[in-house]
Amino acid sequence: MGFYSANTLEQKRVKQLTGDINIHDMFKNECNARGIPIYNAYNIQKRLIHEVEQEELVGVDNVDARLMELLEERGKNKVTHRYVDFVSREDSASKGVVPAMPEQEEKLPPKEQIKIPPRARDGKTFKTDDELPEMEMLKKIMLQNKKIINQNKIIIDLLKKQGENND
Structure with missing residues (x-):
């Protein structure tokens, strides 16, 4: 039995770049x-996780770009390199993930073409014993x-056979 991770590629990339609960060194x-x-x-880190969970960031490239925006926005010192280039993308790539279902058109026909079959026994309603006429009641009895x-005949035959076998 395999292990399935519910994390999306974006969530894995955020963890790869910033860390999980504790921040990476x-x-x-x-x-x-x-x-x-x-x-x-x-x-x-929380901002990135929140934006990924709200599906504002879709795609690993968008996560990288947003992280660099946040770093440059909050940073006081200018840095010449891009931080996301140091972290390899292969580590955050998901192996064996079930691909998302492609967008498909509805397979169902329009509502006008759908015919609902009648209920059991063609939608007849049956009268209760109080509503039956006397003749129908006698037939039913x-x-x-x-x-x-x-049923009694079958039981009597079985008892006779069993009685014959005991003798």
């Missing part, structure tokens, strides 16, 4: 180089009695 060093306090590093008599 490389991200801390980058924030220190830019003059960003540690609490702002946590805020950047006779039918029930015939069924009981037939």
Whole structure:
């Protein structure tokens, strides 16, 4: 049985770049180089996670671009390199993820073409015993009695056979 991770590619990329619960040392060093306090590093991480969860950022490239925007926005010192280039994309790429279902048109025909079959027995309603006329009530009772008599005959035959076997 395999293990399935519910994390999307974007969520994995955010964790790869910034860290999970604790911030990665490389991200801390980058924030220190830019003059960003540690609490702002946590805020950047939370902001990225929030935007990914709200599906504002779709795609790994958008996550990288947004992280660089946030770093440059909060940073006090200019840095010549791009932080996201240091972190490999292959590590955050998901292996064996079930691909998203492609957008398909509705397979159902329009409502006008759908015919709903009638209910069981063509939608007939059956009268209760109080509503039945006297003749129909007698027929119903006779039918029930015939069924009981037939069942009793079968039981008597089985008892006779069993009695013969015991002798």
